[in-house]
Amino acid sequence: MDDLTALIHHLDDAVRLGGPAAVTGRIKQELERAIHDRRVSLPDRFRVTRPEGYARRLLHRSDDLGYTAVVMTWGPGQKTPLHDHAGIWCVEGVVEGRMDVTQFDLIATGAGRYRFEARGCVHAEVGSAGCLIPPFEYHILANPTDTPSITLHVYGGEMTSCHVFEPQPDGTYLRRDKPLCYND
Numbered sequence: 001m002d003d004l005t006a007l008i009h010h011l012d013d014a015v016r017l018g019g020p021a022a023v024t025g026r027i028k029q030e031l032e033r034a035i036h037d038r039r040v041s042l043p044d045r046f047r048v049t050r051p052e053g054y055a056r057r058l059l060h061r062s063d064d065l066g067y068t069a070v071v072m073t074w075g076p077g078q079k080t081p082l083h084d085h086a087g088i089w090c091v092e093g094v095v096e097g098r099m100d101v102t103q104f105d106l107i108a109t110g111a112g113r114y115r116f117e118a119r120g121c122v123h124a125e126v127g128s129a130g131c132l133i134p135p136f137e138y139h140i141l142a143n144p145t146d147t148p149s150i151t152l153h154v155y156g157g158e159m160t161s162c163h164v165f166e167p168q169p170d171g172t173y174l175r176r177d178k179p180l181c182y183n184d
């Protein structure tokens with residue numbers, strides 16, 4: 001069995017645990033171990049960056065267990081807007097490079113405006129993974145380096161859209177639906 005197939009088997013076992021806290025905790029362990037042991041060897045097409053923005057490519061979809069694994073490839077300086085995860089749990093691991101992860105707390109909503117407070121920035125190195133369990137799901141991911149970074153994301157479903165939050169001059173944010181697709 002090749003390394004990626006073995007990792008998928010471990011993810012299957014983790015998702016069978018049931019509740020989001022148990023599942024994401026186990027996936028975090030599995031991802032960190034696999035990356036640390038250099039068992040996440042991705043085919044070349046996952047390494048290709050896109051000038052328009054970070055690339056999002058499907059690595060695995062389990063129809064039986066209802067989860068997906070997605071690889072994202074980040075050119076120098078590429079980042080997401082502030083976004084949510086459509087209520088889907090997620091574990092995100094750094095496979096190559098380095099990522100800055102800034103988590104936000106939603107502190108107020110009203111009249112179509114959203115207020116957030118940044119909870120500080122985590123500098124995530126290769127082999128570190130983080131869990132996102134709704135409702136604590138607001139964040140910005142950025143590749144702060146001048147070389148590409150690669151991340152692996154495991155979602156408790158298929159994220160076909162999410163919300164992005166656009167900063168306004170008065171410090172509030174406007175919410176917008178963002179359809180998500182795979183880049184090939």
Ligand SMILES: [Fe+2]
Nearest residue numbers: 083085139141
């Ligand atoms: Fe995210």
